[in-house]
Amino acid sequence: MAITINIYYTGQNGAAMDFAQEMTESGVVADVRKEPGNLKYEYFFPMDDPETVLLIDRWEDQAAIDAHHKSEMMGRIAALRDKYHLRMRVERYQAL
Numbered sequence: 001m002a003i004t005i006n007i008y009y010t011g012q013n014g015a016a017m018d019f020a021q022e023m024t025e026s027g028v029v030a031d032v033r034k035e036p037g038n039l040k041y042e043y044f045f046p047m048d049d050p051e052t053v054l055l056i057d058r059w060e061d062q063a064a065i066d067a068h069h070k071s072e073m074m075g076r077i078a079a080l081r082d083k084y085h086l087r088m089r090v091e092r093y094q095a096l
Contacts, residue, residue, distance in 0.1 A: 002039060003065060006091040007055040015084040016053040017045065022084075028076050035071065037064020 009016045020043040023029050032041045040058035059065045068074065081088070 001061060002095045003059050003062060004040075004093045004095075005055075005057040005059075005065075006093070007057060008052055008089040008091075009055065009081070009086045010049075010052045010089070011084050011086045012051060014051070016051055016086060019080055019084040019086055020053045020055075022080055023077070026076075026080075028073065028080070032068070032073055035064070035068055035073070037061065037067070 009019060011019070024043075029041060029043075032038060037060040038058070039060060040056055042056050044054040044056065046052050046054060059068070
């Protein structure tokens with residue numbers, strides 16, 4: 001059963017957009033997309049909230065998410081999140 005995680009990153013003065021841009025330009029996004037079980041890893045920008053970026057992160061199953069969370073990739077993501085002083089709000093959806 002596929003699992004979709006929506007992560008809303010919110011910051012100040014364009015920090016969330018800068019985070020998404022650095023994630024992409026540094027190759028982190030491409031590396032996550034290559035991880036076993038990753039089905040989607042895309043950023044979107046809400047028109048009514050310029051300080052927030054939405055990440056739609058979809059995985060084949062919980063085991064793929066667990067492996068991702070144990071990977072060195074999570075350290076890179078956390079470091080960038082800290083660099084830009086972002087807050088997160090997470091929603092989780094599971095296909096039936």
